[in-house]
Amino acid sequence: MGAAALGGCASGGAGGPEAEWPPLGGFLSVEGVRLHYVEEGSGPPLVLIHGANGNLRDFTFSLTGKLKDRFRVIAVDRPGHGYSERPVSGGSDPAVQARLIAAAATQLGAERALIAGHSWGGAVAAAWALDRPDQVAGAAILAGATYPWDGDGGLLYSLGSGPLGPLVGAAARLYVRGDRAKGFVEDVFAPNPMPEGYADYIGVELALRPDTFRWNAEDIDRLNRHLAGMAPRYGELAMPVELLHGDADETVGLTIHSVPFAEAARNANLTVLPGVGHMPHHAREAVVIDALDRLAASSGLA
DSSP: OOOOHHHHTTTTTTSHHHHHHHOOOOEETTTEEEEEEEEEEEEEEEEOOOOOOOOOOOTTTTTHHHTEEEETTEEOOOOSSSOOOOOSSSSTHHHHOOOHHHHHHHHHOOOSSEEEEETHHHHHHHHHHHHHHHHHEEEEESOOOOSSSSSSOOOOHHTTTTHHHHHHHHHHHHSSSSHHHHHHHHHHHSSOOOOOOHHHHHHHHHHTHHHHHHHHHHHHHHHHHHHHHHHHGGOOOSEEEEEEEEEOSSSSSSTTHHHHHHSTTTTTEEEETTTSOHHHHHHHHHHHHHHHHHHHHHTOOO
């Protein structure tokens, strides 16, 4: 399926998860791909890029409200997630996603911006900084997946990205419901508590729609090979980079990803968060905001 596959979902039609978790913002078209974004606040432009299994609601739950008095915040649904369409080819490549989001930011008048990516979104932020350094004033990478690791993304995503994808997705939709869905979200936050109301707000069922499930599986299953090509280039990065990573993160390992990134990039600052898991922008929101303020100051945009 191509970019038009999410056309019905993007309209927020009656019934299904779209009715309960409708689009929160506006839409624009980049290379024929429709992207969903939320924009609020004023100040230096800051583009937020969410991780796997998610959408921009991960940021609008709390963080954007805390940032809008100091930044012009632009949160984007990554291509194929939330209410953003997927390009016909190359959609699982962080560089392709970065190119589309960068063009969207330009359309919105953010020709030079701060960017922040969480988890899989960290790979997009890294690709954006590598390929368009003139547009990136500074980058924050939150528990970001930036280096290849031993193994793969796991059997679920390997099967979900292949010919059995529709069957795997259908089984996941039957299994991940109600309290079980909440339990999966809690696991992502572990060992930190999940904020009250987050599971109801994020819209887990948006990620379980057939196309979104398959595209998310592709993202995860193919990420390792993309990072293998990106990682040797991190020494090219000269803009300020803030890395924040919990030492209790069992999803994206601190020593595999952020530690070598901090050593490779020329102007990187790594903040290790004791006892924090994979969601630092929730578990230590104030620390993340401080890092974004430092990034704005060091980039000259503050």
